Amino acid sequence: MTTLAPVRTRTRVGLPVLLLGTAVLYLWGLGASGWANAYYSAAAQAGAMDWQALLFGSTDPANSITIDKTPASVWVMGLSARLFGVSSWSILVPQALMGVAAVWLLYAAVRRVAGEAAGLLAGVVLALTPVAVLMFRFNNPDALLVLLLVAGAYAVTRATETASWRWLALAGVCVGFAFLTKMLQAFLVLPAFGAAYLLAAPTALRSRLAHLAAAAGAVVVSGGWWILLVELWPGERPYIGGSQQDSVLELTVGYNGLGRLTGEEVGSVGPGSWGRTGWWRLLGDEMGGQVAWLLPAAVVLGTAAVWLTRGQPRTDPTRAALVLWGGWLLVTALVFSYMNGIIHAYYTVALVPAIGALVGVGAMSLWRSRFDPLAGAVLAGAVAISSILAYVLLTDTALRILVLVGGLAAAALLLPTDLPDRARKGVAGLAAVMVLLGPASWSVATAATPHTGAIPAAGPATAGPGSGGPGGTAGPGGGMGGLLDAPTPGAELVALLRDDDGYTWAAATVGSNNAAGYQLAGGAAVMAVGGFNGTDPSPTLTEFQALVHSGRIHYFIGDAGMSSTSSGGSDAGAQIADWVAQTYPAATVDGVTVYDLGA
Known part of the structure; x- marks a missing residue:
């Protein structure tokens, strides 16, 4: 009984502290952003005024034209506005609560396979990554997208434990509604979800394939009913925004589908406007400060943890989790790195749950083998890489030196195998603080900065466009708006x-x-x-x-x-x-x- 007491204490204290801290960070001063993205706020206002506008995601209550996405995120905001009145808070608070729920679900999914500490670490990484703070305090569809995908990953984790087709079907429903939030981007996780279940579910191959087929059907039904409704609507309906032929199928496959990969998006601002492609894009000036802080560490720790599972049974839950989250990260990162069409830095919020999970599972897997020189060297390498990257990304001179020196010192102290275990735990705590201090500082700065417009960015207000600092932050003024900003009429x-x-x-x-x-x-x-x-x-x-x-x-x-x-x-x-x-x-x-x- 005495050996379980510390674990229970951490369970009682750690998770509430994590969720309360996340809620404070995501809700603090939320109203300062006003309407945030006025494009979606106007659609929420329209949905609060007219039920047909809510159903289709119209940008005005007279139903002229819809937003250029599927409307699930507008449903949430529109219903909130109906209940509490149209205001900045009624539109933005749902996104903040989605962020708290996503952190909780990620914690729960990781905890099931790697323990309490791993779950808490994964949740902290998600909560403190700057682009996550940005998007869970904003009203773009990405907040709901991330929540639904994390919920789907949790359902796959549960399904893989017992070969449950019901849990797997629930995962399919989550992905289907994620499609109704941001269309084909939701499907980037499907290869990882399918691979994890096919690899590790404790049942015969025929049953695994049948369960995956049922889950695919759940995706089609939960995501396809709205598409069918729009295409077969018998009376007048709003024009489908973003399409040239008033077709949601055209929008799905073209402007928001293959066009994002090829850059051939009819009606967009034109090809060649979205920067150079390549594996370095996620680490570069535009996206690095948003998401890259622990991205290399996630790759290193996740790969090492997979190596540690060699020789384990096919149904090993740790390896299944690494396949799930590693596949999520790999597919999404490759698409974001090489797509030629419209891409904004805030899209990278879709990478954050996978980064958090791989850091949590990988770090704790290696920590359990910490007296192995190779495991210690990998842990030290991950800390050193993260500290160096933070030094590059940070703009505050004193903080970047502290993170670099403290992180490298912690990495060096993780190497000796004769270090007493109590001291080693202290070093691990120091390492965690150092690698999280950089993104945490940017996250606090993000929460303290109002964000409006169509293309927001996380980071301190002093960071310029080249360093990933805030974008789309409008000051007072009147007159016309434009393509990306709404006007403030007199x-x-x-x-x-x-x-x-x-x-x-x-x-x-x-x-x-x-x-x-x-x-x-x-x-x-x-x-x-x-x-x-x-x-x-x-x-x-x-x-x-x-x-x-x-x-x-x-x-x-x-x-x-x-x-x-x-x-x-x-x-x-x-x-x-x-x-x-x-x-x-x-x-x-x-x-x-x-x-x-x-x-």
Whole structure:
């Protein structure tokens, strides 16, 4: 009984402290970011006002056009806004709570195969990686995506223990709803999920294959019902944003599918805009500070832990976990490193659960063999690599020197095999502090910095774009927004938008971010002509003219900052803007050009 007491104490104390600390970090000062990504906030506002807008993920309550993703994340935010009112907190708090839940599920999954300490270490790594702090304090779909994928990995872990087809089917449901959150990116974990179960589930090969087939069916049903509903919808529905043919299948396979790999995304800002590809991309200036802190350590520790499982039975749970999380990391990292289409640094949040799990499982596997010189050398190497990388990524001179010197000292002290075990445990604690101090400092800085716009980035406010510092952080101001930022309209323009007069749309403007800023301020439907990039054929000039002549659109707000159609997208938005300018007199309201289409 006495030998179990310390473990139980850690269980009672460690997990609550981890979850409470994560909640404080993710909720602290959350309202400072305002609407965060106004594009998704406007969709949540629309969903709170109209049930059909919620179902389809429309950007306005009059259902002109949808977001350019599947809408599961909007469902969560829209329901929250319906319950608690449309506000920054009602939209952002669900993401923060998703982060706490993801940390708990990762802890639970790792603990089942590697013990309490490994689970806590994995959870801490997830909680303190800067890009995770960023995205769990933001309203992009990535927060829900990560939660669902971690839930799927937990279900696979449970399924692999007892060859449970029910747990495996639940994993399939999680991936299916992850698809409804961010489309094909959700499927990057499927090879790892399938390989882990096929390798280690304690049942015959035929049964394992049958269970995997059932899980694949669960993925199709849970992710495909919405696609089928959209394609077969009998009446009017909003245009599918991001597509050129009003097709969710086109959006899935093209703009958000193969186009992300090849760079041939019709209607995007054009090829060649996303930087050089290669294995170094995740360690470079743009993405390194977001996610790379413990990425090399995860690879080293995970590989070494696999070596330690040699000779174990096929059903060894540790090896199964390493296949699951290692496969997740490998496939996702390769895709992110070599994709030629749209990619932003915050996408790397999808790597963080796998990094945390591999660090937790790998470190504890090697720690149990710590008196083996080779195991000690690998642990020391992982600490040294992480310390050197932190020195490169950090911008604070004093902190980077502390992390480098402290980390290298801890790595050196892990090498001697004759060090007393009590001292060795103290060194291990020092090593953990040193390797986590860098990402923790960036995480605190991230939480202390408001983030708005379409392309946020984690890190201290002093870090420039080349060092992975915050991006998309807008200050006060008015006037037009643009492709990536929403406008902050003045009081006179807001008053115009709130003067309903029975119009279906209070206004129309080119680009979803422009429309989002006006809609959130005015509380009335604003049509996003051309969708996010302004290059979707929604509506066409003829359709827009018909809506104007039937008295359904009150104002048109002049466009600015929209992308070109060099990637083959529609120029309907530009045609509409030209027609309005040639047909209606212009007025200036709060520095913005406004056309009264009802004059």
